[in-house]
Amino acid sequence: MTRFAKLIAVAAGLLSATSAIAAPATADKLWRLDCGTVHVNVLNAFSDTQSYPGQARDLAASCYLIKHGATYMLWDTGLPLAMKGAPDDRTKPMSPTLRLSITEQLATIGVKPEQVTMVGISHYHFDHTGQAADFAKAKLFIGQGDYDALKQGGSGADARPLAPWFGGGSPIEGVSGDKDLFGDGSVTMIDLPGHTPGHHGLLINLAKTGPVLLSGDVAHFHENLDSNGVPGFNTSRAESLASMDRFRKLAASLKAIPVIQHDSRDIAKLPAFPAAAD
Template sequence: MRIALFAAAAVSLMVQAAPATAAPAPIKLWRLDCGTIAANDLNAFSDAKAYTGKRKDLVGSCYLIKHGDAYLLWDAGLPAAMKGKPLDLKIMMDATLTKTVAEQLAELGLKPENINFLGISHYHFDHIGQAADFPGATLLIGKGDFDAVKAGAPGVNPALLAPWVKGTSKADPVSGDRDVFGDGSVTMIDAPGHTPGHHALLVRLKHGTYLLTGDAAHFQENYDSNGVPAYNSSRPDTLTSLDHIKKLAKDRKATVIIQHEAADVAKLPVFPKAAD
């Protein structure tokens, strides 16, 4: 009898001492309008010149993710100075912006200082254009890209990331994959090739998983045919990354969102509504 009482008491103490399992933080995902890009010569996205005589309007997309009380902004769009700029359809490529990121955040009652993390898929100007509006955020960027930015490599404008290049804001260069919040809900996926440190983003919500491709591909036909822009940093890495992204999407049953594909805008709720 006494043994049984001791055993019961021990079990009770173990239950009391065991840490409670934390409930998963609620996640929300918004798509922000980060511009329009007129690709007037679509061969810019094919080193095989597969699109001779074709043009296409692409979208600029940024994404806001709320994880518990923390906010991650994925990509920072075209420079705010391009707001209201008329598109020139006679040059190879041009771009314009309707609303800034900060203006759209304000519609959600947020200010730039509410952004905890600024995740960047890669260093091209249409993805870092408004980054400097968020100097209080920790910059998450592929190490290969951050090294290129600091070195002033061709095709890079370090001024757009000045707070982090100068060291006045915190940068956290990412090598390989990165579980941003430590619970598997938001993961930067190493996908080099477009640039040396290019990343995609896997977002696992309660009602579905989304894979934001960065610029691993720029539009659906490009994605389906494994098209490679001539200006990519590595053709072999691009093809390997595309294969990895496609397999990951299949394995995770993820909805693929090609960030420049206009048709993919409808895969997420219309702002200011969010996916959860």
């Protein structure tokens, strides 16, 4: 073989390897679950520039079940069961209520809580951790910044909903940066800090649907994301703006379906439960 032919063969091998790396595996199914509603009676709580005077809005609390082979993973765990059937209280800035538990919805599709062996949490706020303890045997994945804040008891960081992992001995991993959860590119936690120190989104690759990019709380509704609106309770304004920029650009470059988890307009992009995206 001539030197030139050898170079061609090496280049072809590199191209083949690159193509293999660039083609991630896919998860089997993605279900969206109803994990409550938060009636926001003072929408300015979500704007440090007071952009929504006198406005109110319902924010969905959504969770997601992912099937990857024989493994079930839950992304976010919604409002606490104590809020089931809670009435709307217009005297409060925010009034959360829950209609169905996660375990009730899983029973509809024949999945038992103990079959869920992985739980990913976008961040430590109560509307994303509320029912985590129902899956106490699962391994918990949470951003390292949030893990540290929960260990230290920082302002707004309440570890009690995650007690099985914080003191209870259940397996937990703090995630720094992006994390390929199955090692095959099918499901990746995406580093999007700012709302909380270790806030993450989730990228799921599906065979038919294509990539789906779940926001966590990088933004709470379209108007926030479109205007770079930052809630006053975010832990870093600069990181929030950078993460919104990354979320938008990542969705565009991957041609992913972006889903703002609190915006019902985006949640409706996925099939209504019990149907699943595949």
